[in-house]
Amino acid sequence: MREDLQLLYELVSDDLAAGDPAAAAHRCAKMEPSDVADLFRSMESDDKIAIVRHLDAPTAAAILSEVDDRSLPELFELLRDEEIVDLLDTLPSDDAADIVGQLEDDHQDRVVGMLEQVDQQDAAELTELLRYPEDTAGGVMAKEYVSIREDQQVGAALPELRAMPDSELADLHFAFVVLADGTLVGRIPLLKMLLSDPTCPARDIMEEEPVAVNVLEDQERVAHLISDYNLMSVPVVDAAGKLVGRVTVDDAIDVLTEEATEDVARLAGSSAEEVGETSILRISRARLPWLLLGLFGQILAAVVLSRYEDSLRTWEVLVFFIPMVMATGGNTGIQTSTIVIRLLVTHEFDTRRAGRHLMRELGVNSLIGVLLGGVMVAVLAFWKKDLRVGVVIGVAITSVVLISATVGSMVPLILHRFRIDPTIATGPFITTVNDILGIAVYMALAHWLMTVL
Amino acid sequence: MREDLQLLYELVSDDLAAGDPAAAAHRCAKMEPSDVADLFRSMESDDKIAIVRHLDAPTAAAILSEVDDRSLPELFELLRDEEIVDLLDTLPSDDAADIVGQLEDDHQDRVVGMLEQVDQQDAAELTELLRYPEDTAGGVMAKEYVSIREDQQVGAALPELRAMPDSELADLHFAFVVLADGTLVGRIPLLKMLLSDPTCPARDIMEEEPVAVNVLEDQERVAHLISDYNLMSVPVVDAAGKLVGRVTVDDAIDVLTEEATEDVARLAGSSAEEVGETSILRISRARLPWLLLGLFGQILAAVVLSRYEDSLRTWEVLVFFIPMVMATGGNTGIQTSTIVIRLLVTHEFDTRRAGRHLMRELGVNSLIGVLLGGVMVAVLAFWKKDLRVGVVIGVAITSVVLISATVGSMVPLILHRFRIDPTIATGPFITTVNDILGIAVYMALAHWLMTVL
Numbered sequence: 001m002r003e004d005l006q007l008l009y010e011l012v013s014d015d016l017a018a019g020d021p022a023a024a025a026h027r028c029a030k031m032e033p034s035d036v037a038d039l040f041r042s043m044e045s046d047d048k049i050a051i052v053r054h055l056d057a058p059t060a061a062a063i064l065s066e067v068d069d070r071s072l073p074e075l076f077e078l079l080r081d082e083e084i085v086d087l088l089d090t091l092p093s094d095d096a097a098d099i100v101g102q103l104e105d106d107h108q109d110r111v112v113g114m115l116e117q118v119d120q121q122d123a124a125e126l127t128e129l130l131r132y133p134e135d136t137a138g139g140v141m142a143k144e145y146v147s148i149r150e151d152q153q154v155g156a157a158l159p160e161l162r163a164m165p166d167s168e169l170a171d172l173h174f175a176f177v178v179l180a181d182g183t184l185v186g187r188i189p190l191l192k193m194l195l196s197d198p199t200c201p202a203r204d205i206m207e208e209e210p211v212a213v214n215v216l217e218d219q220e221r222v223a224h225l226i227s228d229y230n231l232m233s234v235p236v237v238d239a240a241g242k243l244v245g246r247v248t249v250d251d252a253i254d255v256l257t258e259e260a261t262e263d264v265a266r267l268a269g270s271s272a273e274e275v276g277e278t279s280i281l282r283i284s285r286a287r288l289p290w291l292l293l294g295l296f297g298q299i300l301a302a303v304v305l306s307r308y309e310d311s312l313r314t315w316e317v318l319v320f321f322i323p324m325v326m327a328t329g330g331n332t333g334i335q336t337s338t339i340v341i342r343l344l345v346t347h348e349f350d351t352r353r354a355g356r357h358l359m360r361e362l363g364v365n366s367l368i369g370v371l372l373g374g375v376m377v378a379v380l381a382f383w384k385k386d387l388r389v390g391v392v393i394g395v396a397i398t399s400v401v402l403i404s405a406t407v408g409s410m411v412p413l414i415l416h417r418f419r420i421d422p423t424i425a426t427g428p429f430i431t432t433v434n435d436i437l438g439i440a441v442y443m444a445l446a447h448w449l450m451t452v453l
Numbered sequence: 454m455r456e457d458l459q460l461l462y463e464l465v466s467d468d469l470a471a472g473d474p475a476a477a478a479h480r481c482a483k484m485e486p487s488d489v490a491d492l493f494r495s496m497e498s499d500d501k502i503a504i505v506r507h508l509d510a511p512t513a514a515a516i517l518s519e520v521d522d523r524s525l526p527e528l529f530e531l532l533r534d535e536e537i538v539d540l541l542d543t544l545p546s547d548d549a550a551d552i553v554g555q556l557e558d559d560h561q562d563r564v565v566g567m568l569e570q571v572d573q574q575d576a577a578e579l580t581e582l583l584r585y586p587e588d589t590a591g592g593v594m595a596k597e598y599v600s601i602r603e604d605q606q607v608g609a610a611l612p613e614l615r616a617m618p619d620s621e622l623a624d625l626h627f628a629f630v631v632l633a634d635g636t637l638v639g640r641i642p643l644l645k646m647l648l649s650d651p652t653c654p655a656r657d658i659m660e661e662e663p664v665a666v667n668v669l670e671d672q673e674r675v676a677h678l679i680s681d682y683n684l685m686s687v688p689v690v691d692a693a694g695k696l697v698g699r700v701t702v703d704d705a706i707d708v709l710t711e712e713a714t715e716d717v718a719r720l721a722g723s724s725a726e727e728v729g730e731t732s733i734l735r736i737s738r739a740r741l742p743w744l745l746l747g748l749f750g751q752i753l754a755a756v757v758l759s760r761y762e763d764s765l766r767t768w769e770v771l772v773f774f775i776p777m778v779m780a781t782g783g784n785t786g787i788q789t790s791t792i793v794i795r796l797l798v799t800h801e802f803d804t805r806r807a808g809r810h811l812m813r814e815l816g817v818n819s820l821i822g823v824l825l826g827g828v829m830v831a832v833l834a835f836w837k838k839d840l841r842v843g844v845v846i847g848v849a850i851t852s853v854v855l856i857s858a859t860v861g862s863m864v865p866l867i868l869h870r871f872r873i874d875p876t877i878a879t880g881p882f883i884t885t886v887n888d889i890l891g892i893a894v895y896m897a898l899a900h901w902l903m904t905v906l
Contacts, residue, residue: 170644264791280816298781342717368744
């Protein structure tokens with residue numbers, strides 16, 4: 001939360017505490033909608049509803065479209081159906097669809113039915129948008145776009161533009177050019193269109209074959225396309241190439257942020273669903289699979305150690321460095337895997353250079369391994385006055401760094417090669433594999449070196 | 454790399470292999486600049502230069518502004534100064550400043566001097582932009598904006614707009630309204646301006662007090678502002694409130710992506726500088742501090758274990774579960790800390806609810822701890838036919854989960870409270886603390902339980 005807003009937040013709280021939601025609403029109306037949405041996070045539902053009811057529909061709608069999806073349903077349960085319809089009528093179609101999509105099925109039908117009586121076109125658009133899966137271009141697109149037939153004069157679009165409120169104008173960038181049957185064939189920057197001779201046919205000034213996405217395209221691919229090509233908005237077409245909507249850059253930012261959260265949560269061995277989740281059971285369910293995997297992996301490590309029971313009894317000092325061997329392997333595995341995964345996720349990784357990347361990791365980790373191993377030889381020579389133990393631990397650390405680096409950099413690349421999302425297999429997975437390998441190598445090496453040295 | 458571009462890439466490579474850079478350049482000119490930049494990643498410098506020399510300056514400039522900053526200097530070393538000046542002359546000012554900022558100081562002076570002879574205004578703008586630190590609003594802003602005095606008629610801006618090429622028009626959204634001394638006082642959506650009566654004074658249709666940022670504001674705060682408020686572009690002002698530039702949403706996306714990479718790299722115990730870095734020495738230097746911290750932390754763990762030498766000799770089975778105790782604590786610490794850090798970084802965390810968050814984590818981890826502990830009691834009852842060892846390991850796992858969860862969720866919050874970036878202290882740091890605490894608690898508990906049971 002930004003500190004510069006703290007004061008405003010306190011004033012709103014004071015109004016509410018004084019039983020004056022109208023004053024609180026008045027303050028909220030002057031703030032940016034996303035700041036009010038921030039404020040809503042730490043408010044009771046009753047207070048939020050009281051504020052929403054004291055705002056005009058467009059302001060309330062703008063605020064609610066910034067509130068995160070998880071807390072919307074409880075709010076909408078408290079609103080009357082007519083109030084919901086009023087809000088939907090003023091919202092952009094994509095935000096309206098997001099909100100209605102959160103309601104129970106029968107509640108959805110009731111609300112869409114009522115909206116039909118007020119605004120048939122809005123209701124039809126909403127019904128269409130609700131049909132597309134949430135994580136596709138269709139699920140994030142809006143129906144508010146300007147289109148013009150290729151044989152029309154560009155001046156034909158002027159009345160439509162003039163009728164739009166400022167807030168909608170600020171979100172428009174292109175007029176999409178279509179054939180009589182709705183097939184997308186071009187685009188014209190709206191500024192260029194307004195600066196051109198109004199009698200000029202659209203086809204004469206349009207850019208042909210604009211970048212477009214299919215309505216069922218994955219939302220992440222759409223977001224990366226918008227980000228890579230620096231687009232302000234991208235037209236969405238159906239299987240026949242007909243224009244059905246558009247996705248704007250601010251939707252792309254939301255998708256990219258959501259995706260980064262998902263990736264970070266997965267690296268930690270959880271899932272993005274838990275972010276913002278309040279149910280202890282559901283959070284535990286998201287984390288448990290990875291923890292159990294780790295637990296069973298470590299049973300294997302226990303089995304490996306029990307195989308070397310005699311060596312551990314003879315050379316007790318080996319026990320003390322089990323944590324070090326494991327931790328160093330674990331840290332190395334996470335460093336190498338996280339960097340590869342980030343490069344893969346942001347499409348900055350050129351798979352044709354995978355060999356070169358692996359060689360570089362081996363170089364880096366040979367250097368690091370030898371350095372860390374050397375440090376341990378020196379430390380143990382001083383601490384235990386025992387060069388033999390020092391050499392054993394030093395060699396073990398060097399080997400474990402190299403093995404963990406290889407596992408850490410190869411596993412994500414192999415998964416990527418087989419088109420499996422590499423984020424799924426990291427953090428806990430690679431750490432567990434490295435722990436078991438690390439313990440096995442440590443014990444085998446130590447047993448052998450203690451015998452021959 | 455997107456597969457649909459694979460074929461194009463192969464054709465370009467074939468052209469180059471056949472010694473026909475003109476044909477390769479011809480193909481590149483028809484591709485999206487960011488796709489060509491992708492292709493450049495796996496090309497030799499000589500080939501890149503050959504292609505750039507066969508392209509017209511605007512196309513070459515558009516491609517080079519998409520190439521990542523790290524590989525630009527080597528390219529520019531190979532170009533003649535006149536070629537560089539040609540490119541700079543067609544680039545938007547922010548991209549030009551990014552490129553020139555990568556050159557050696559004397560090379561910078563030489564190029565800016567030559568540009569001055571071609572285009573004095575461009576050179577002055579470039580010199581101004583080079584003055585601002587790279588990671589501030591000034592460092593990412595562009596000088597290409599439309600401004601109008603509040604007492605001017607909106608029609609006065611038309612000739613300037615008409616003179617602009619399509620590519621620049623596509624990036625414009627607002628006319629910024631200023632006083633005679635340059636102080637920012639309002640903004641008008643350009644579409645609205647073009648739809649209005651040209652004789653209307655700017656002040657009559659402007660939105661007053663637009664959101665603006667100071668030229669020295671941190672680029673991450675600017676990016677979050679653009680993303681939170683769904684802005685297409687934000688005006689940049691100096692300390693006196695005078696308009697000096699604007700930052701657009703595509704710059705914000707780049708900053709947010711860069712920042713997410715930095716956060717992920719830090720969680721892994723490295724730094725974003727290593728992403729794309731090719732020097733083995735520099736990569737090692739980014740990773741070594743955390744690995745050394747881990748190593749010295751584990752020396753402490755070794756000291757703790759050596760204190761319990763007698764217990765470990767008496768109850769050998771305790772040794773086998775050292776990896777499990779460490780790994781479970783490590784995984785729990787990463788899960789809890791990563792989620793808090795992500796919420797803090799994306800400004801979704803309401804610090805007034807910190808207490809509630811901590812209670813929830815304790816709830817989740819009590820459940821998880823008891824469950825994992827129970828699993829181990831059952832596993833050991835079967836495997837070792839020894840309920841006592843099962844209880845010892847089970848209780849240890851439960852305790853370690855609770856302790857690690859507390860450390861994992863509190864440390865980032867405490868750092869945040871003291872305004873230290875919480876990403877700095879995670880991954881390796883929290884894991885190391887948890888390893889030492891975990892080993893200490895495990896040994897103390899085990900020693901006590903084995904004695905009393």
